[in-house]
Amino acid sequence: MSKTVEKLKNLLSLGENQTIKYIESDELKYCGPQVCAFLNTKGGYLLCGIDDKGQIKGIANATQVGEQLESQLKSSIKPPVLFSVELQEVENKQLLIIEVPAGKDIPYAFNSDIYTLIDEQVQKADIDTIRDMVMRKQIEPTRWERLFSSELNEQDLSVSACKKLLSAKRIPKEILQSEQGLLHQLQLLSLAKYGRLTNAADVLLASSPGKRHPQARVRAVCYRHKADDEYQDLQHFDGPMFTVIEQIITFIMRNTPLRAHFRTGNNQREELPMYPEQAVREAIVNAFAHRDYSNFSGGVKVEISPVQLKIWNSGAFPQGIDELKIEQGHISVLRNPDIAHILYLKGYMEKLGRGSVVIQEACKNAGLPSPKWHSDNMSGVTLTLFATEVTTEVTTEVTTEVTTEVIKMIDLMSQEHSRDELMKLMGLKNAEHFRKHYLKPALGITPALVEMTIPEKPTSSLQKYRLTPLGLQVRQQLNDKKNK
Template identity: 55%
Template structure:
């Protein structure tokens, strides 16, 4: 990727390690073949409105063009799959960005032709490649969302939830709109039914009481002033069709978090808004539903709201290939539940498939909040939003506890630095002394973190200040 492409990738919040295809002109057939090839591979991005030399020419009437392209791709690519078509402003021009996850149901075909990516080119798949794809698909374990839901019948589906998906969805493909063949046929076109039976995905998305068959579909939400309180400020268990539960969870968080007063530049009107940006909370909640592991009856989603933070936990660690570092930089989506995610996308609940984490971070920064923190363990993923006032209090407590050596380390850290670079900044030559008295205590105290925590001994390892470390540094300079 040349320098121009790197700049474009950075400004569009797309990690430079992702796969890119740049197109100067909007040509449905050319782009359709590329999207198909990416689906059959590792996914990637198609950016339209960029010349081969990296110069930006933009796209005319971008919203109309993007809508037309999206409709064409959805009609021409089979089987049904989730991807996003988005308009992005760039240096006074508009680009169209097609974000393509790695497909789960290969082989995909565009206008009845299977395409693959070879290096940076797109070509038709030969017979041997297609045969290999089919064999790999046959040995892959079937996803939980594709399994038949036990004892679920069409009469147990929520009429309102079905109407919202099949009649009111802004992105619903035209063939799904056709009601003459019945509800089950419509749902089968969205991979929510097969052989006349409903799937687990249909159950958690559309059933009136999915928790009867899947207790892990319940969501527990609790609000308290502090974890030492004897009584909860608010405690709820949410059940029902997924979109109803999503809205209830978002409402729970917003009503139990402080508000912040703002005054408009045009008037003296006081504007009360939630401390945490609603867009960021909404994106975090939706991602928990889309990416969680539904297979275990012990799994689920939990929300905890306190005076200093909001935490959203969902069962199942990061999908293979996703790390905290990749989340921060934007990454190709790795979808654990593509059928569920597709239904959420059709209803306008998922937009930026691999950039949601970047947008959440940007929204928090614009609101004057610390960066959100993702933590992944085998049991699940936790997203934490921190209150700035609480961060300041944490910093005050931590400042009194850190050693003089750790305080010096915090002061010199102004970027992602290697061990050698840190020692040079501190003027230290003894490696063991640096490790024992500076680096190790800083990591234990949580004021410094690794750039690659899953590879602690990597020769490319670098270190950066954590949220707490940045707060301590800011306090020391105030």
């Protein structure tokens, strides 16, 4: 089983120190108690379609089964809570992955029974365990998102935002079928209680939540120069969360340059946004889902400069989470589960604990440096995405730092080449001379101009070399100079 565990961890980007359980069945009666137990303890992943020997059996009709199972779980587990069900293909077989964060509103019950984990095994909770859960809940302060929003009434909500939410595909049928009005529907979504709207409803759906919660406004600025001494664009956003998220993403994509991209084996140049929209979207949504809304001097800020994109939100990482665990894709400890639940229902959140992995993979695929997270109790959490150095100014700086030998090699590279092919292109016969004066300097410069096709096996007989996005940009500028 251990080999299967490690293989699936790597394949599914589940990270280290995760609680992972396997069952062969996709039936509600087997999945429900496990999900409930995860919610009442520390969260975890339930993989359906693997037998007790670690053999991958798969799930037949996985798409339909997954949708049905998710709906059944959400109807059977109380109080309402956020978890996700997704499909993943492994060895040409479909698995269902149920990702469950630690619950904030324990005790949770599945079909009126409360389950917990004891020695990693699912068991019905005894009376002492249930009493302990209830007592712990009573002494915990009410979350900011659950407090009533002062002076907010139904007329202050955005009609279009409410319609967009209730038209989302993931909204449970019992909410859509409710005939008791909007306030009752929002109560079923934990956005209202006793006929009053909560702070979560305010920041999610109100036309102007900043009137009551100034910290809900978002500041976005784009600086013109590296020194950050003047800006070319500055905006403040206030409105329903879905609208603001889209406005911020548009702001970022509008104020970042395009980068050149060449497909492998194709000299056709493409112009793509500097930062992949998938990474930008995931980063912005995470900032809204995980920020500390109770901090009245906090909020969300976006800063764009020629060399990086910074997204900051108030509130440090939850206890037990650090930069390393975030990079590994540690399962979420949700600060605002009600807000996160709505973002999930609307389709903004998918992989609850692996948003960081999605961001890293998107940056890697785009040829960008690895993103960095920084957190402390005083300044909150900052995510930095780094640009590739593709502007004329930076490319000139790069070309002056490398030797004429490296420039010659870059100028001749048009696709993936083996070492022998490169030497032949340049008319060289001395392999050691080529390695020392051409290949090694090209691979060693930062940022890199040339990269290996098999970096994990540098001495492989199948090894080839290709230009990085920056190397392609340098070569393009060299060609432009020739043609002038």
